[in-house]
Amino acid sequence: MEQVKENSWLLNHPKLLEMQSYGLGNSAQIQAALLTYLDLTEVKLWGEVKVHSCQDLKIIYLTAREKEESPVRVVVPLPSTEPLSMEHLSRLHSATRREGESAEGRESAVSEEEEVQEGVTLALVGRDSSILYCQMWPGVHLPIS
Amino acid sequence: MSKGKIQAVAQGGVCGALVWRAEGKWSQRPVHISAGEMGVCSDVYRLRVEWRVVGGLVGALPVQPRQSGQLGLPLHLSPEELSHLLEKGVLELEQETPPDDVITREQETRAAVFGDLWENGFTLTSGLKYGADYLVYQGDPALVHSCFLALVLPWKQPIATLTSLCRVGSKVVKALLLCSVEKGVVQYQTLEWDPIL
Numbered sequence: 001m002e003q004v005k006e007n008s009w010l011l012n013h014p015k016l017l018e019m020q021s022y023g024l025g026n027s028a029q030i031q032a033a034l035l036t037y038l039d040l041t042e043v044k045l046w047g048e049v050k051v052h053s054c055q056d057l058k059i060i061y062l063t064a065r066e067k068e069e070s071p072v073r074v075v076v077p078l079p080s081t082e083p084l085s086m087e088h089l090s091r092l093h094s095a096t097r098r099e100g101e102s103a104e105g106r107e108s109a110v111s112e113e114e115e116v117q118e119g120v121t122l123a124l125v126g127r128d129s130s131i132l133y134c135q136m137w138p139g140v141h142l143p144i145s
Numbered sequence: 146m147s148k149g150k151i152q153a154v155a156q157g158g159v160c161g162a163l164v165w166r167a168e169g170k171w172s173q174r175p176v177h178i179s180a181g182e183m184g185v186c187s188d189v190y191r192l193r194v195e196w197r198v199v200g201g202l203v204g205a206l207p208v209q210p211r212q213s214g215q216l217g218l219p220l221h222l223s224p225e226e227l228s229h230l231l232e233k234g235v236l237e238l239e240q241e242t243p244p245d246d247v248i249t250r251e252q253e254t255r256a257a258v259f260g261d262l263w264e265n266g267f268t269l270t271s272g273l274k275y276g277a278d279y280l281v282y283q284g285d286p287a288l289v290h291s292c293f294l295a296l297v298l299p300w301k302q303p304i305a306t307l308t309s310l311c312r313v314g315s316k317v318v319k320a321l322l323l324c325s326v327e328k329g330v331v332q333y334q335t336l337e338w339d340p341i342l
Binding site for chain 2: 080082083084085086087089090121122124126132133134135136137138139140141142143
């Protein structure tokens with residue numbers, strides 16, 4: 001009897017195949033990106049969740065809207081097993097707003113007409129697939145309250 | 146109000162310095178800094194109010210020695226606070242012990258971060274209780290809560306504790322401030338747990 005491969009449906013997920021098609025070679029970060037994509041679309045029910053690649057930093061990142069009228073947010077999935085340095089974190093802001101490649105072809109991550117929320121959202125994905133979301137701003141960002 | 150430079154006793158190596166004087170003369174009388182204290186001629190008070198350097202009282206109170214909730218003189222100044230006050234010409238070292246000849250890059254980075262945040266109007270104290278390097282306040286620590294946990298990091302070193310520090314920060318309602326120096330310029334990244342997500 002052929003053994004059922006429980007995870008085969010996930011390995012053939014169209015978004016995973018899309019992320020792998022960019023050829024970045026970072027399987028841990030791609031796995032974190034897929035889990036974040038599924039969390040945003042299936043659990044948080046965010047809209048317009050799009051996949052983008054950043055060749056500079058060799059990462060997959062996402063753009064999405066919480067609600068229809070909300071500004072676009074840049075979400076960067078990061079596996080907890082591959083911590084970044086201050087140097088890499090400081091490059092995330094500019095790298096994810098430059099022209100990036102998406103499935104629809106080479107285009108800007110966000111168009112100039114769209115309202116983009118300041119900073120980036122880091123999705124820190126643990127070994128147990130739990131996700132911690134942190135908002136990151138460049139410089140000293142004073143609390144609103 | 147006493148004028149002139151504040152006298153401190155230097156401790157060798159990276160231990161900083163101790164300030165003993167209160168009310169214009171060497172004193173072992175109990176000194177407790179509290180909010181609303183006015184008109185006290187105390188070097189410890191001057192450091193806090195005029196120079197936004199809090200330090201840490203490390204001595205036992207003679208009237209209440211068997212407790213550590215309230216401490217008295219001397220005031221301990223960290224190496225960053227000491228170098229900052231010497232640079233500003235506020236301190237006069239009463240007794241010098243030979244300092245370490247080698248200043249590490251970490252010490253240089255910490256001093257640069259301390260000085261830059263101080264110049265931007267913040268008050269800094271030790272962040273040891275929260276696993277960070279500094280607690281950063283927008284006012285006197287006796288009057289306001291800190292708004293940041295500051296972590297001083299090498300520019301190119303991976304940050305292994307980012308997840309745990311974000312969780313600590315969210316629990317104690319403080320943002321995480323990552324600080325580093327790159328080409329002589331202090332760089333910051335502010336992280337805050339996202340309540341929406």
